[in-house]
Amino acid sequence: MENNHGLLIVISGPSGAGKGTLCQELLRQMPDLRYSVSSTTRCPRPGEVEGIHYYFRQRQEFEVMLARDEMLEWAEFCDHYYGTPRFAVEQAIKDGMDVILEIEIQGALQIKKRFPQGVFTFIVPPSLDVLSERIHKRGTESEEVIQKRLATAIRELEYVTEYDYVVINDEVPLAVDKLKSILVAEKCRVKRKPFVFKGEYK
Amino acid sequence: MENNHGLLIVISGPSGAGKGTLCQELLRQMPDLRYSVSSTTRCPRPGEVEGIHYYFRQRQEFEVMLARDEMLEWAEFCDHYYGTPRFAVEQAIKDGMDVILEIEIQGALQIKKRFPQGVFTFIVPPSLDVLSERIHKRGTESEEVIQKRLATAIRELEYVTEYDYVVINDEVPLAVDKLKSILVAEKCRVKRKPFVFKGEYK
Numbered sequence: 001m002e003n004n005h006g007l008l009i010v011i012s013g014p015s016g017a018g019k020g021t022l023c024q025e026l027l028r029q030m031p032d033l034r035y036s037v038s039s040t041t042r043c044p045r046p047g048e049v050e051g052i053h054y055y056f057r058q059r060q061e062f063e064v065m066l067a068r069d070e071m072l073e074w075a076e077f078c079d080h081y082y083g084t085p086r087f088a089v090e091q092a093i094k095d096g097m098d099v100i101l102e103i104e105i106q107g108a109l110q111i112k113k114r115f116p117q118g119v120f121t122f123i124v125p126p127s128l129d130v131l132s133e134r135i136h137k138r139g140t141e142s143e144e145v146i147q148k149r150l151a152t153a154i155r156e157l158e159y160v161t162e163y164d165y166v167v168i169n170d171e172v173p174l175a176v177d178k179l180k181s182i183l184v185a186e187k188c189r190v191k192r193k194p195f196v197f198k199g200e201y202k
Numbered sequence: 203m204e205n206n207h208g209l210l211i212v213i214s215g216p217s218g219a220g221k222g223t224l225c226q227e228l229l230r231q232m233p234d235l236r237y238s239v240s241s242t243t244r245c246p247r248p249g250e251v252e253g254i255h256y257y258f259r260q261r262q263e264f265e266v267m268l269a270r271d272e273m274l275e276w277a278e279f280c281d282h283y284y285g286t287p288r289f290a291v292e293q294a295i296k297d298g299m300d301v302i303l304e305i306e307i308q309g310a311l312q313i314k315k316r317f318p319q320g321v322f323t324f325i326v327p328p329s330l331d332v333l334s335e336r337i338h339k340r341g342t343e344s345e346e347v348i349q350k351r352l353a354t355a356i357r358e359l360e361y362v363t364e365y366d367y368v369v370i371n372d373e374v375p376l377a378v379d380k381l382k383s384i385l386v387a388e389k390c391r392v393k394r395k396p397f398v399f400k401g402e403y404k
Contacts, residue, residue: 122392165390178390185387188367188380190324 006034006098007186008089008115011179012108013123014153016135018169022123023102025176030183034092036101039065042080045138055085072114075106078149082107098183105159112162119186121179122163126170128154208236208300209388210291210317213381214310215325216355218337220371224325225304227378232385236294238303241267244282247340257287274316277308280351284309300385307361314364321388323381324365328372330356 011019027035039055041062050056057065062081065071072090074083082104092099101111111118125131135149160166165182169175186192213221229237241257243264252258259267264283267273274292276285284306294301303313314322327333337351362368367384371377388394 121390160392163392165387166392166395167390178386181383181386182390184380184383185367188323188369188384190362190365190368193368 004096006093006096007183007192008093008111008118009033009098009100009179009183009186010108010111010118010120011100011102011123012105012120012163014105014125014131014156015149016131016153017123017125018134018172018175019102019123021172022167022169022175022179023100025172026100026179029176029180032098034097034099036084036089036092036099038082038084038101038103039071040080040082042078042082057081073103073107073110075104075110077104077106078145078152084111105156109159109162117192119165119182120163121165121167121182122160123167123169123175124157124160126168206298208295208298209385210295210313210320211235211300211302211381211385211388212310212313212320212322213302213304213325214307214323214365216307216327216333216358217351218333218355219325219327220336220374220377221304221325223374224369224371224377224381225302227374228302228381231378232382234300236299236301238286238291238294238301240284240286240303240305241273242282242284244280244284259283275305275309275312277306277312279306279308280347280354286313307358311361311364319394321367321384322365323367323369323384324362325369325371325377326359326362328370 011023013019023035027033037051037053037055039057039062041057041059044050044054044056048054059081062083065083065085066074070086071083072086074081076082084101084103084107089099089101103111108120112120125134131153132150135146135153141149167175167178167182213225215221225237229235239253239255239257241259241264243259243261246252246256246258250256261283264276264285267285267287268276272288273285274288276283278284286303286305286309291301291303305313310322313320327336333355334352337348337355343351369377369380369384
């Protein structure tokens with residue numbers, strides 16, 4: 001009865017919603033979950049490691065990959081490219097692994113077109129104050145960039161209607177529990193299962 | 203941001219799937235969940251209590267309630283009426299309570315027409331052997347009735363495609379955890395939320 005294909009779980013939402021923290025915690029609690037590492041043309045922030053947080057690529061390299069249609073989704077955000085290499089994600093899902101993708105909104109909407117069977121979850125901050133605070137706390141960009149990010153984030157909240165689920169990231173453990181429940185529930189969805197009963201379900 | 207209305211969780215599936223056991227355990231673990239007590243014209247089984255397991259009604263009384271459209275759903279199953287009094291369920295949901303309904307398949311399909319926003323979950327036994335064993339274990343009916351129930355149950359498995367979720371009732375704790383996850387996940391669904399962001403979500 002089980003469908004052998006894994007789930008593609010897309011975690012998205014505005015900058016400052018806390019997507020990264022939630023994904024890290026989810027991966028810690030669910031070691032079988034595969035994290036899809038994105039490519040980007042932005043510079044690494046302190047502590048970010050090539051191949052773990054991102055594949056850091058030159059602008060020209062990225063554009064070659066786009067031309068070859070090697071990206072499952074891609075977006076330009078704050079003057080940088082972000083994208084998801086196609087092959088690794090598709091292969092893992094076919095092998096029955098669940099793959100988690102943390103991406104910006106533009107990328108998520110592209111995935112939705114190519115993979116409507118994905119699980120699209122929108123993470124939102126509990127309040128505007130918290131959103132502003134989180135974006136400031138990163139402290140790696142100029143105030144001008146921060147204000148631009150904040151304005152974009154507020155505008156992006158409206159995209160929630162494009163998603164299947166919304167999780168308010170107030171307390172991390174609670175939000176992670178909700179994400180885990182979403183994963184479990186989606187695996188029980190009838191539409192995901194080829195229902196064949198021949199005396200038993202296997 | 204929260205929708206004040208509760209969820210209607212419909213737990214259904216063939217006889218012998220173990221719906222009753224799962225519902226009892228779910229209610230034990232989630233005391234805020236409201237159980238919708240059904241009316242029936244069948245006789246109480248040993249241990250069944252009026253108003254807790256069922257409202258036991260005479261055939262004539264039941265038909266009067268039907269004529270007055272006081273049933274949210276009803277069905278005739280193995281020569282007995284089963285039904286759900288409409289008012290109590292609707293009121294609880296409007297008051298923000300989650301209501302769990304354990305019903306036969308015919309009833310569930312009627313509810314789906316009247317409440318497409320309900321959460322329709324189909325419980326299935328892990329195998330035909332287990333199904334047969336469970337139906338026999340009740341030991342309250344003649345072999346003829348048991349065989350009739352078993353044949354009906356197998357035929358009814360095909361109705362799974364009408365449901366949102368399917369849970370294989372192999373081990374009760376695992377199945378209950380899945381039901382809890384379905385509840386949590388459904389509360390995160392974007393389509394259930396009037397999304398209004400005015401600086402914060404309340």
